Amino acid sequence: MDSTLEITQKRINKTKLDQLDRKERYTLFGLTVPYLALVFGLIIIPIGWLFYMSFIGRDETLSLENYRRIWESKAYFRIFKTTFQISLLTTLFCVLLGYPLTYFMSQLSNRWANICMIGVLIPFWTSLLVRTYAWLVLLQKKGLINTLAVDWGLWSEPIKFVHNTSGTLIGMVHIMLPFLILPLYANMRTIDRDFLKAAANLGATPTRAFWTVFFPLSLPGLFAGLLIVFVLCLGFYVTPALLGGGKVIMAAMKISDNIELYYSWGAASALGVVLLGVTMIILFIASKLVSIDQLGNRS
Amino acid sequence: MKSDALNISIKDVTKKYGDFFALKDVSLEVKSGEFLTLLGPSGSGKTTLLMVLAGFTRPDYGSVKFGIEEVVLKPPHLRDIGMVFQNYALFPHMNVEQNVGYPQKLRGVSKEKIKETVNDALETVKLDGLGRRGVAELSGGQRQRVALARAIVFQPKILLMDEPLSALDKKLREEMQIELRQLHDSLNMTTVYVTHDQKEALTMSDRVAVINEGGLMQLDTPSAIYKKPNNAFIADFIGESSLLSVKVSKKNVYLGNTKIFVEHSVEEDGEFLLVVRPEKLFLMQDNPTDCNTFSGIIVESIYQGESQLLIIKLDPESYGDQMLRMRVPNGTASLQELPSIGSKVTVGLKKFDSFLVE
Numbered sequence: 001m002d003s004t005l006e007i008t009q010k011r012i013n014k015t016k017l018d019q020l021d022r023k024e025r026y027t028l029f030g031l032t033v034p035y036l037a038l039v040f041g042l043i044i045i046p047i048g049w050l051f052y053m054s055f056i057g058r059d060e061t062l063s064l065e066n067y068r069r070i071w072e073s074k075a076y077f078r079i080f081k082t083t084f085q086i087s088l089l090t091t092l093f094c095v096l097l098g099y100p101l102t103y104f105m106s107q108l109s110n111r112w113a114n115i116c117m118i119g120v121l122i123p124f125w126t127s128l129l130v131r132t133y134a135w136l137v138l139l140q141k142k143g144l145i146n147t148l149a150v151d152w153g154l155w156s157e158p159i160k161f162v163h164n165t166s167g168t169l170i171g172m173v174h175i176m177l178p179f180l181i182l183p184l185y186a187n188m189r190t191i192d193r194d195f196l197k198a199a200a201n202l203g204a205t206p207t208r209a210f211w212t213v214f215f216p217l218s219l220p221g222l223f224a225g226l227l228i229v230f231v232l233c234l235g236f237y238v239t240p241a242l243l244g245g246g247k248v249i250m251a252a253m254k255i256s257d258n259i260e261l262y263y264s265w266g267a268a269s270a271l272g273v274v275l276l277g278v279t280m281i282i283l284f285i286a287s288k289l290v291s292i293d294q295l296g297n298r299s
Numbered sequence: 300m301k302s303d304a305l306n307i308s309i310k311d312v313t314k315k316y317g318d319f320f321a322l323k324d325v326s327l328e329v330k331s332g333e334f335l336t337l338l339g340p341s342g343s344g345k346t347t348l349l350m351v352l353a354g355f356t357r358p359d360y361g362s363v364k365f366g367i368e369e370v371v372l373k374p375p376h377l378r379d380i381g382m383v384f385q386n387y388a389l390f391p392h393m394n395v396e397q398n399v400g401y402p403q404k405l406r407g408v409s410k411e412k413i414k415e416t417v418n419d420a421l422e423t424v425k426l427d428g429l430g431r432r433g434v435a436e437l438s439g440g441q442r443q444r445v446a447l448a449r450a451i452v453f454q455p456k457i458l459l460m461d462e463p464l465s466a467l468d469k470k471l472r473e474e475m476q477i478e479l480r481q482l483h484d485s486l487n488m489t490t491v492y493v494t495h496d497q498k499e500a501l502t503m504s505d506r507v508a509v510i511n512e513g514g515l516m517q518l519d520t521p522s523a524i525y526k527k528p529n530n531a532f533i534a535d536f537i538g539e540s541s542l543l544s545v546k547v548s549k550k551n552v553y554l555g556n557t558k559i560f561v562e563h564s565v566e567e568d569g570e571f572l573l574v575v576r577p578e579k580l581f582l583m584q585d586n587p588t589d590c591n592t593f594s595g596i597i598v599e600s601i602y603q604g605e606s607q608l609l610i611i612k613l614d615p616e617s618y619g620d621q622m623l624r625m626r627v628p629n630g631t632a633s634l635q636e637l638p639s640i641g642s643k644v645t646v647g648l649k650k651f652d653s654f655l656v657e
Contacts, residue, residue, distance in 0.1 A: 197355055198388035200375040202402035202449065209376075212401075216392045 047276075054269035066270035076254075076271075083250040083275075086165070086240065087233035090172040091180075094229050097173065098180040099222065103214075105181075106188035117185070124178040132239045135171045136162055139243075163245025171243040172233060179232060180225035187221020227286050234279055251275050304332040304489040305366040305456040307352065312361030314347055314513075321347040322358065323513040329491060330505075334483050336492045338500040339510035340536065348510065349461055349493045354378050365457060380457040381450030381488070385465060387442045389434045395421070395445050396430035402453045420452040423482065440471050447479075451486060458488045464499065476502050497537045501525065509533050531656045534574040541624045543573040545655065552655065555619035559591050560650045571655045577608070577626040579652040582638075583645040591653055593623055594645040597638055605629050607637060611644060 057063035070076045105116045123131065138144050139161035146158035161167050191214060199209035237252035244250075251271060258268035307329040314322040322344045329335045337345040350356035352363060354375030363371045370378055389398050399420055403413045421427050424444040429437070437445065443463060450458060463479075464472045480503045483490050494500055500507045501521040509516040509524065509532075517529040528534040531542055545554045548568050552559040559573060583592060594617070599610035609625040625646055627637060638644050 192386070192388060194384050194386060194388035195390060197353075197375070198382070198384055198390075199401075200355075201353055201378075201380070201382045203376050203379070203405040203453070204401075205376055208405065213390055213392075217390075 050269040050272055053265050054273045056266045058264075058266070066266045067274075069267065070270060070274055079249055079251055079254050080278075082248060083234060086168060086172065086248065086250060087230050087236075089169055090176055090233050091226055091230045093169065093173045094176050094180045095222070095226060098177050098184065098225070102181050102184045102188055103218075105185055106191070113189075120178050120181050123174075128175060128238055131175060132171055132242050135167070135174065135243060139167055139170065162243055163247055165244070165248055167243040167245070168240045168248045171239040172236060175239055176229045176232060179228045183224040183228065184218065184221040187224070188218050191217045223286065223289070227283065231279055231283065234275060303456060304487050306331040306333075307457065307489060307491070308362070308364040309348070309352075310362040310364075312348070312351055312358045312363065314344075314351065314356060314358045320344075320513040322351070322361075325361070325510075325513070325515050327508055327515055327518055329489055331489055332487055334480065334490045334492065334503060334505045336494060336500040336504040336507045337510055338494060338497060338507050338537075340495055343510045344513040345493050345495075345510040346461060347513075349459055349491060352457075352491060353380065353382055353459055379453075379455055380459060381453070381455040382459040383443075383446045383450050383461065383463040385462045387446040387463075387466075389442055389445055389449070391434050393434070394430070395426070395432050395434065395437070398434065398445055399430075399448045399452050402449065406453060416452050417448075420448040423451065423486075424448045439467055440475070443467065443475065447482070451488070456488060458483075458486075458490045460490065460492045462494055463492075465494075465496075472499075473502075479503065501537070509536070511536075527654065528574065528656060531572050531574075534572070534656050539577050539624065539626070541575045541577065541622065542656075543575060543621050543623070544619070545571050545573045547571050547655070554593075554621075555613075555615075555617055557617050559653060560589075561653045561655055562651045563654065565655055571657060574654055574656055575623060575648060576652065577624040578606075578628070580623070580625040580646045580648055582627075583647045590647045590649045592645055592647050593618060594643065595623065596643055597640050598622075600637065600640050609637070609644075611646065 054066055055062050055064065057065040105113050108116065140146070141158040141160065143161075145161070149155050150158060161170065195213050195217065196209050199213045200206070204212060235252050236250065237256065240248055240250050241253050241256075244253075252275075255268045255271050255275075258264045258271065309328070310326045312322050312325045313320070325344075325348060337348055339345040347356055351358050351361075351371075354370070354373060358371065361371065362369060365378070365380075390401070393401065396417055399417045400413045403416055408416070417430065418427065421430060424447050426441060426444050426448065429441065434442065434445070443466075446463070460479075464475050467475060476499055492500075492503065501524075504521055506518060506520055507524050508518045511532055517524055517533055519527075524533065525538050528537060534540050535542060543554055545552050545559060546569075547553075547565055550564045550566070552561055552564060552571075552573070554573060561573070565571060580593075593611070593613055595611040595613040597609055598612045599608075601608040601610075606629050607627045609627065611623040611625060613619070613621045613623055623646070
């Protein structure tokens with residue numbers, strides 16, 4: 001008994017210091033409470049409720065009929081196919097347009113890079129609806145682009161740009177581009193310019209240096225941007241609905257139709273659950289791929 | 300790993316950024332097989348000159364020749380010279396082997412040959428067996444060695460180094476200075492080394508080129524630069540020194556009212572600076588013979604391990620208002636008998652250690 005007392009006494013202020021540690025930890029945890037409450041109230045509960053709804057059939061009893069319909073109906077298969085096709089194409093075009101632009105921006109001085117960044121961000125901050133309607137105005141048969149092109153003799157007949165896949169893609173790529181550029185730019189700015197110099201010094205032509213050094217190092221940023229764009233596309237509603245003109249039907253539109261036209265919450269919920277599930281599977285696979293790649297980028 | 304070294308001729312190289320001359324008509328010759336250091340404070344133009352050699356900076360005009368070949372118009376990837384970057388610039392997505400093998404792969408060397416040369420290079424820098432390591436798993440000193448291996452694996456005739464040791468701690472840095480120098484001797488390459496550390500430059504180089512304000516101030520062996528600096532900037536920058544204002548009149552040198560004996564006086568009259576190296580001063584016991592004497596009061600006495608630094612305020616009446624630094628090596632008996640702060644001392648400086656700069 002005496003010896004224990006001695007040891008406790010030797011550890012001067014131990015109890016009080018531990019208390020301080022604990023207090024700091026609780027305070028930090030306290031900062032996350034409002035957000036956790038929001039997530040729980042606005043995301044976990046509604047999604048749980050939707051999940052429950054998806055198992056309610058027309059006769060208001062528990063059943064799998066909503067899922068069975070998705071599985072069996074060709075219309076649903078087509079909708080999923082369109083959704084993935086449009087999302088993949090949008091992502092592809094975003095990469096083709098965004099990667100060179102971001103590379104260019106990453107090589108500029110801070111001042112010019114910031115000016116370019118404003119050019120990327122201003123449309124990003126403008127209302128999505130306004131931009132979509134603007135494309136509708138620009139692209140239609142008697143719109144600015146067709147009128148000018150016919151006047152200048154670029155093509156003889158007005159081309160049908162909207163209310164089809166091309167219109168949907170043009171609008172979606174335009175709106176999604178910043179989501180690719182921002183993470184990619186953040187990544188590219190961290191790539192030391194000396195890497196390219198070193199590659200050149202060691203005998204690499206500029207093209208070779210780009211493909212063997214810069215491009216591999218930019219992959220984490222590219223994957224991050226690419227994933228954000230792809231996942232956002234999967235659930236995109238406004239732009240494909242307006243520019244597709246009802247001819248390009250993606251999953252989000254079908255969900256909306258199920259509720260607004262047929263008042264079928266069960267069917268809509270089931271579609272939502274399937275979309276969420278597929279998205280999560282894709283994210284899971286992608287995260288495996290990305291994490292492997294990021295191993296090399298830790299310096 | 301022997302290759303034929305190449306000499307480098309730099310002629311009238313000039314680079315302006317706006318109104319600022321980063322390099323102003325710099326001409327210098329680097330002999331083949333020589334270890335030459337570009338030494339200067341930051342912003343002096345030494346790194347710009349190295350970048351011109353590597354091909355990353357194009358000068359406004361001027362000529363750079365490797366051997367007899369003009370290279371100033373050549374892009375960096377065709378210059379075939381090794382370079383060690385300040386932050387090493389090791390590719391983080393490649394392991395040690397891939398980093399070192401990179402230049403060989405670009406040169407289309409066969410796989411077996413790459414393996415062999417990479418192993419040789421790693422052995423040269425004493426990193427054999429670490430080929431599979433990731434760059435992130437290496438210590439600062441090891442990264443430095445990998446960068447070096449990568450720069451020499453393709454046996455370039457010229458090796459450039461841009462402050463390669465600045466990221467290392469002092470002890471490791473001093474070890475590496477000697478090791479790099481030994482490596483240079485065994486590889487037979489022409490090495491151009493950039494540093495702002497004067498001691499490093501003196502330690503490693505065959506010759507030192509002191510660069511300041513975009514120009515070459517002096518190019519000489521370390522001992523010549525230390526013993527006979529061309530001007531006040533070099534006297535101050537290289538080694539420690541006290542610069543005392545003196546007046547020269549008819550080849551006679553006066554510090555305040557006191558006449559000073561110097562090894563080589565100057566022809567013209569005017570204001571000059573007397574360079575006094577702190578370690579060349581000694582405490583006077585007897586009457587002075589054939590040396591300059593300075594008396595004053597010790598205002599500061601600082602223990603610095605290997606030596607004791609004394610700061611002496613010279614007697615204003617005889618010498619004017621000036622300060623003198625003096626270094627007494629530790630371990631000599633004299634240290635115990637050192638006069639304390641506030642006491643009066645007389646110190647001597649031999650005539651052949653006394654010289655003037657402008």
